[in-house]
C-alpha cells in the first residue's frame with residue numbers, strides 16, 4: 001500500500017490554499033439546507049434518517065431504521081416496502097405534475113426530445129409490460145449496454161418497477177468486459193442499441209453484444225433499440241427490436257411494492273485485483289440518501305430549476321444523479337448524448353443557454369479540458385442561469401476550481417466538491433450551498449447524517465493538520481450491501497483494514513487542514529483514476545500479459561495535467577517480439593482496448609528488461625511511478641536486486 005505521505009507531496013500546495021468563499025446572503029436566505037441539519041443529525045442519527053426516508057412513498061412503513069447486527073451487512077428501513085419506479089415517476093403524475101418536463105434530451109447529432117413525467121410514466125409502463133412478457137420476474141438480472149438516450153432511463157426504471165436487478169455496463173466498455181459482467185450476474189436479458197453516436201460518427205454496438213452473448217448461456221433475449229439505423233445481425237428467437245416489442249404494450253402497469261432491501265442494481269467497478277467487483281445496491285436506503293443529498297447538496301427547487309448532471313449513466317454518478325436522485329425529487333433535467341466538442345467546443349454552453357440550466361454537475365477532468373480550450377468559448381454564451389456548480393470523481397485542483405467559479409459560475413454560483421464512490425451510492429462529503437464557506441479544492445466535511453474520519457495506520461484519528469486514511473465510521477443508508485456473489489471479498493476489501501474499529505476503508509488518502517476541513521489526496525491502493533474513471537493497475541496488467549508478446553507487465557498511474565492520472569505500462573517482451581519495435585506497442589495498446597475498453601488504453605508503454613521487485617516478489621510501483629513522472633528514483637533498498645532500476649533507466653535512455 002502506498003503511504004499517503006508519498007502522494008501528498010505534490011498536493012502540498014493545496015494545503016497552503018487559504019481562500020474561502022462564504023455563501024452570499026441571498027443564496028443562504030433561499031437555501032434548502034441550513035446549519036441546523038448538522039445538529040439534528042448529531043443528536044439522533046437514526047431519527048434523522050427516518051425523517052429523510054419520508055421524502056419517499058412507502059406502501060408499508062418500516063419497523064426499524066437500521067439493523068446492523070450482522071455487520072458489515074446492513075439492513076435499512078427494516079420491514080418497509082416501496083416501489084422505486086413509482087417513487088421516481090407515478091407519484092409526480094398523481095400529484096398533478098404530469099406536464100412537467102422530466103428530461104430535456106439532446107442527441108449528439110442535434111435531435112431533441114422532451115419527456116414529461118406523464119410521458120415517462122407511459123414509456124416506463126410499456127417497457128415494464130414488455131419485460132414481463134419475456135417471462136422476467138422479480139430478482140432476475142438485466143444487463144443494460146446503452147448510450148445516453150432516453151430508452152436507457154426507461155429500461156432502468158422498468159427494471160426497478162418489476163423488481164428486476166439491473167446491471168448497466170458503460171457503452172465504452174469492450175465486448176469482453178460486457179461478457180464477464182453478464183456472466184457474473186447471470187443476466188437473462190441484455191438491452192442494447194444498434195449503434196451509438198460518438199464524435200459525429202455512428203459506431204455499431206450490437207456486434208459487441210453478439211460476441212459476448214455467444215458465450216453467456218444465461219442470456220435468453222437481446223432487446224435492441226434502434227438509434228443509428230445501422231444494419232445489425234439478428235438471431236431469430238433471441239433478438240427483438242424495442243420498437244416492435246415495447247411500442248404496442250399497454251400504457252397501464254400497476255407497480256408492486258418490494259422490500260426496502262430488495263436488490264435494485266449491480267454496478268461493476270475496478271478493485272485491486274483483475275476481477276471487477278459487482279457492487280450491490282438495494283432500494284429504500286439507497287433512494288432515501290440519493291434524494292436527500294440531491295435536494296440539499298444541489299439546492300434543488302423542482303418547480304424552477306433545470307438540472308444537468310453531465311456524467312454517463314454507465315457510472316454510479318449517472319445512476320444516482322441522472323436517474324434516481326433527480327427523478328425521486330421531481331427535477332427537470334437535461335440529458336446530453338455526446339461529447340463536449342461535437343460539433344464545436346461551445347456545445348455544453350449552448351445547451352446551458354438553450355435550456356437555462358441552473359445546476360451543473362461535472363468532473364474536474366472536463367473542467368480542465370474546457371480550461372485548455374479557453375475561457376473565450378463559454379464567454380460567448382449566456383450562462384447567467386447557473387446558480388449551483390458541482391464537481392465529482394477526483395480531487396479538484398484549486399486552479400480548476402477557481403476557473404470553474406469565475407468562467408462558468410460568474411463568481412456567483414457556489415461550488416460543491418462532492419466526494420463519494422460507487423460503493424457509497426450517494427454523496428458523503430461535500431459543502432452545503434448556502435451554509436458552508438468553501439475552500440478551492442476541499443470537499444470540506446461529511447454531510448449531516450454521515451460520519452467520516454481521517455485516521456493513521458493504527459486507526460486513531462489524526463489531529464488538525466494531520467494526514468492519513470479516509471474511513472467511514474458509521475453505516476449509511478445508501479451503502480453497498482455487498483459484492484455480488486462474494487461476501488468474503490466484501491469483508492476483505494472494505495472492512496479488514498480497520499477491523500478492530502469496525503471502520504469502512506475507502507481506499508483514499510486524506511488530510512485535515514488547520515480548520516479541520518477535509519482534503520482528499522487520491523487513492524492509496526493500486527487503483528488509478530483516469531478522467532474520473534476508476535481503473536485497476538492489475539486489471540490492465542492482466543490484459544497486457546494475456547497478449548502472446550508479453551512476458552511480464554507492471555502498470556502505474558502517472559500524474560496527468562488533464563486526466564488526473566494517465567496509464568503508464570512497463571512490459572517485458574517475449575523473445576521474438578523484442579525486435580518488432582513500435583508495431584508491438586501499437587498492438588498492445590489495441591489489445592488492452594479490446595480486453596477492457598478504450599478508457600484503459602495506456603498513455604505510454606515502455607519496454608524494459610526487468611521489473612523492480614521486493615524479495616517477496618511484489619512489484620514496487622512506487623519506483624516505476626518515479627520513472628513515469630520523470631522524478632529522481634526513490635529508496636531502492638527493499639528491492640531484491642537494487643541494480644534493476646539502473647538497468648531500466650539506462651534502457652529507456654538509450655531507447656529514446
Ligand code: WT7
Nearest residue numbers: 317392393394395417418419420421422520534
Ligand atoms: C473514487 C471513487 C463518485 C462518483 C464518481 C467516481 C475518487 C470521487 C472525489 C472528490 C476527490 C474523489 C476517490 C474515490 N473521488 N470523488 N470529490 N474528491 N476524490 O466513482 O469510480 O467509484 O470512484 O473517486 O478516489 O475513492 P468511483
